[in-house]
Amino acid sequence: GRPAAISTCPGSVTTSWKRTDYRAMDGHDPKCATFRALPNTKHRLDEIQTDYDGEYSTTMRYVHRWREANRGMPDREGYVRLEWAAGSMQVDFGVARARIAGEMADVHCLVASLPYSNMRLCVALPGENAECLCHGLMLVFEHIGGVPPVIVMDNATGAGRRNAKGEVALTGVFSAFVAHYRLEVRFCNPYSGNEKGSVENAVGFLRRNLMVPPMRAESYGQLSRFMLERCDGLAASSYCPRLPGVPVAEVFDEERAALMPLPSTAFDPVRWESRTADKYGLVDIDSNRYLAGPDSARSKVLAAIRWDTVTLTSPATGELLAEYPRQYGRSRNVEDPALVLPRLAVKPRAWRESSIRPDVPDDIRAWLDSMDEKTLRESLKAIGDACRAAGFDPAMQACGEILRSNRDMGLHADSLTPIALRMRDGEWEYPGGIEEPDLSGYDRFITGTDDGGEER
Known part of the structure; x- marks a missing residue:
């Protein structure tokens, strides 16, 4: 056959x-x-x-x-036209290219659409996890001045995971977010665009009208502000499909009445996790490693993970160990030089091969390289003390100032730390930058002559 x-x-x-x-x-x-x-x-x-x-x-x-x-036979039966109530919001992610702080990056655009008025909004985020989702929605809510009573999304946005039975389990952060804002969340099939067609169309529309050519900004926050401003401009110049000839912005002004008020207390989208640092004091979070400090090696560390920062604290004492910008990607080591320098003071021979050596300015690094072991140990200890008191950047500025003034004096904690603190607070003025007082009046009073040297 x-x-x-x-x-x-x-x-x-x-x-x-x-x-x-x-x-x-x-x-x-x-x-x-x-x-x-x-x-x-x-x-x-x-x-x-x-x-x-x-x-x-x-x-x-x-x-x-x-x-x-x-x-599929069901498709031949056609679709049911949906009528969305005022205030209902659809949410989805799209990806576009933009230049952030001078570097081209794949920006994850959180797009929100209100089908009743066809109002479309967009904010820029570095990822699509639950923390980014909550932060992005908060930016949208604050911009429109209210909270939609219903949000429709798919389970691919970091809000939750769908199990084999088709049930969606919310992530801890998003579950707290929903409770805080009193939202009703509905999940649809991520492969059925017709279930949230308004936001599916908005993703492509905003990508073509906002992100071409690629936008430029110094941060994700600034890029989000630019995007929301442009979204307002598009709403004023485009028309509502239900009401031909009426701008989207006018219909949305009427739709605002269906929004719930914003909570009086701001929500903090943070995920708390307990981790054990390795022998180097590094803590693994989302496949990236953050330095809690050599003193925290093989100890428990409490991590507060937000969309843009990772904060490490001691669960026993509550002491702040370190705070870093959150990394997106994989297999990166993030270290604060101020945490490494005290350990280098104990083991100065590790200085030349240390991971923070490239972070030290060239002139200071060259001076440290030329020192003997005793002077290097004392200098690294002084720098470590200044870093703990004022931070790494002010400490490096103070080192540079001291070495420019008198290289033979060396680096000592009793002089380095006060200068670093004054530089941190903006109270230090470099030599040559201070205007000398005008003493010509005293000269005329004492000598009885004018500026030309003639007697008066």
């Missing part, structure tokens, strides 16, 4: 099946996993039936014809 040939699309040449009839192959039919594995169909066929030597293009044409002939 195996056919010798199969006809392809009209006008094409009939191609022979040399050995294998796909429809009879081990009881499989074109809707099985074999045919859904495109573009690896040919390799899957080879795994199931080793004597197959048909052409890949023939396979593709047959699968295309089968799908066209057997496209």
Whole structure:
């Protein structure tokens, strides 16, 4: 019962099946996993039936014809037109390119659409996790001056995970967010764009109208402000599909009445996790490692993870150990030089191979490289004390000032720390930058002469 040939699309040449009839192959039919594995169909066929030597293009044409002939029957029944109530919001993520602080980056754009008025809003975020989602929604709520009573999204946005039964389990951060803002959240199928077609269209619309050419900003916060301003401009110049000739901005002004008021207390989208530092004092968070300090090696560390920062504290004492910008990506080590320098003072021979050596300015690094072990130990200790008191950057500025004034004096805590503190507070003025007082009046009073030297 195996056919010798199969006809392809009209006008094409009939191609022979040399050995294998796909429809009879081990009881499989074109809707099985074999045919859904495109573009690896040919390799899957080879795994199931080793004597197959048909052409890949023939396979593709047959699968295309089968799908066209057997496209889902429910689709042929059409769709139900949806009418969204005022205040309902749809949320989804899109990705676009932008220049952040001089570097091109893939920006995750959180897009919110209110179908009743067709108001479309967008903010920029570095990721799509629960912390970023909550922060982005907070920016949108504050911009529109209210909270939508209903939000529709899919479970691919970091809000939760759908289990095998189809139930969505909310993440801890987003669950607290929903309770804080008194929201009703509905989840739809992430592969069914028709269930939230308004925001699906808004993602493409805003990408074309906002992000081309790529926008520039110094931070994600600034980029979000630029985006929201442009969204307001688009709302004023575009028209509501339900009311031709009426700007979206006017319809949205009426829709604001359906929004709930903002809570009086701000929400903090933070995830708390307990971690054990390794022997170097590094803590692994989302596949990146943050330095809690050598003194925290093999100890428990409490991490507060927000969309833009990671804060490490001691669970026993509550002491702040370190705070870093949150990294997005994988396998990065993030270290605060101020935490490494005290350990280097104990082990000065590790200075030349230390991970923070490139962070030290060239002139200071060259001076430290030229010192003997005793002077290096004392200098590193002094720098470490200044870092703990004032921070790394003010300490480096103070080191540079001292070495420019008198390289032979060296670096000592009793002089370095006070200068670093004054530089941190903006109270230090560099030599040459201080205006000398005008003493000409005293000269005239004492000598009785004018500026030209003549007696008065």
